[in-house]
Amino acid sequence: MRASKQAAKSKEQRAKVSKPIPGSQPPTPEIHISGAEGICSKGELQKIVQEYIDRAITHPRGKPDSIVITIEELKKPLRFITALPIMTVKCGASSRAQVIIGMLLRTSGVSMKAIASALSILQNKETMRGASLVLASSGRRVEPDMQRGVRASRLGIARPAEKALSAQLNKLCINTQTVREALVLASKVASCRDVVAEVCISDDPDYTTGYVASAYLGYVRIPHIKKKRDRRGGRIFFLRETADIRRVILYLEKTPVIIRSIKPCSGDKTIDEILDRFHK
Numbered sequence: 390m391r392a393s394k395q396a397a398k399s400k401e402q403r404a405k406v407s408k409p410i411p412g413s414q415p416p417t418p419e420i421h422i423s424g425a426e427g428i429c430s431k432g433e434l435q436k437i438v439q440e441y442i443d444r445a446i447t448h449p450r451g452k453p454d455s456i457v458i459t460i461e462e463l464k465k466p467l468r469f470i471t472a473l474p475i476m477t478v479k480c481g482a483s484s485r486a487q488v489i490i491g492m493l494l495r496t497s498g499v500s501m502k503a504i505a506s507a508l509s510i511l512q513n514k515e516t517m518r519g520a521s522l523v524l525a526s527s528g529r530r531v532e533p534d535m536q537r538g539v540r541a542s543r544l545g546i547a548r549p550a551e552k553a554l555s556a557q558l559n560k561l562c563i564n565t566q567t568v569r570e571a572l573v574l575a576s577k578v579a580s581c582r583d584v585v586a587e588v589c590i591s592d593d594p595d596y597t598t599g600y601v602a603s604a605y606l607g608y609v610r611i612p613h614i615k616k617k618r619d620r621r622g623g624r625i626f627f628l629r630e631t632a633d634i635r636r637v638i639l640y641l642e643k644t645p646v647i648i649r650s651i652k653p654c655s656g657d658k659t660i661d662e663i664l665d666r667f668h669k
Contacts, residue, residue, distance in 0.1 A: 390438075392422040392445035392453035421518060421592070423448040425570070428467075428545030428645060434460065449595045450620075463543065463645045472546070472554065472576045474607040474652035477563070479659050483597075486614040489660050490588055490601055496664055497586035497603040499627050503528035507588060507625040516592045520624035522634065525585040531634050539626065541641045544577045546648040557654040567596065568610075575602035577646045583632035590614050592622030607652070609663065 396419060425441050438458055445456045478493075480486050487508070494504050506528035510521050519538025522531045532539050546554070551569070558564035571589070578587050579602055586603035599614035599622075615621065628637060 390423075390425045390441035390445060390456065390458050392424070392448065392456045393419050394422060394451060394454045396420045420451070421516070422450045422453040426542060426544070428463065428543065428647060449593060465643070465645055468580075468644060468646045469547075469649040470576060470580045470646055472550070472572055472608075472648045472651040473579055473602055473604070474654065475558075475568075475572060475610065476607060476655040476663060477561075477610040477612065477657045478663055479657050480612050480614070483613050483615050486599070486611050489611055490614075492660055492664065493601040493606060493609055494586055494588065494627070496667060497601070497605050497627075499525045499586050500528065502526075503627060506530070507627070510625060511588070511590055511623045512621060513623070514621060516620070516622055517624075520587075520626050522626050522628055522637070524630050524632075525627040526630045531628070533634075533638075538624075539638050539641055541574050541578050543643060543645040544573055544647075545645075546573050550648050550651050554651045554654075557651070561654060561656055563610075567591075571600065572608055573648055575600065575608050576648055578602070578626060578641065579604045580646065581637060581640050583629045583637050585627040585629060587624065587626050589624045590622040592620055594618045594620045605667070606663075 423445050425444060427437065429437050438460075441458060442456060445453055478489055480489055490508070491501075491504050495501070503523050503525050507521075507523055510523075510530075517536070517538040519540040520532075521535070521538055523529070524531060546569070554569060554572070555564050558568060575587055575589070578584055586601065586606070588599070588601050590599040595617065597615055597617055598610055598612045600608060600610050602608045626641075628634070
């Protein structure tokens with residue numbers, strides 16, 4: 390599901406539209422409102438579609454004027470994986486979050502140069518529709534389309550695993566749709582052998598918890614990753630320098646992946662407690 394609305398045009402944009410090039414159709418500025426996807430059985434379709442519509446029309450980013458729902462039969466065989474373990478780092482301010490992001494990414498094998506490149510992308514006022522691909526050592530961006538980015542797609546979680554996950558998250562008081570869906574996405578991304586790490590900041594102005602994830606670290610939630618009402622956000626996938634970019638994109642966008650088992654979820658921890666586990 391993808392929900393969006395037309396953006397208000399500036400004076401310059403209106404002037405361009407008033408003098409169109411013969412035979413051309415000027416692009417309409419568009420604001421992304423919300424998106425969602427999952428893998429489900431045929432019998433669940435009607436229920437899932439209604440849930441997606443309800444989410445689109447009640448999203449805090451505004452009321453959409455376009456909701457597009459695509460239903461596609463999967464042809465490729467499913468790949469089954471285990472979810473990343475979840476933990477939450479103690480963080481009281483967005484200024485501290487920047488430091489924590491750097492420490493977690495460095496521990497996962499991302500260079501300072503690549504971290505600086507990622508932070509500049511995330512601080513951009515123009516939010517990308519998908520994720521940016523950044524090489525973990527050189528910091529070079531390598532996604533073919535820097536407007537569209539790359540979208541992790543064709544992902545889901547088996548019902549028994551979702552039930553077990555919800556039970557653990559309930560104990561930690563973080564059993565929300567947002568947390569569950571983010572974990573599913575991050576787990577698929579981390580299962581790609583050429584992905585070193587991921588950092589994500591939601592563009593939802595009311596949601597201020599982001600995360601850093603990697604196969605090495607797990608899924609680390611970072612509260613106060615940005616200030617409330619800040620609409621900036623984005624997602625960065627850090628890749629090995631030797632990564633086959635075409636194969637990475639093919640895996641992330643086209644290979645269907647289902648979480649069939651989960652790992653233990655932890656409560657709040659300091660950044661030192663998290664990193665000490667990997668330095669012993």
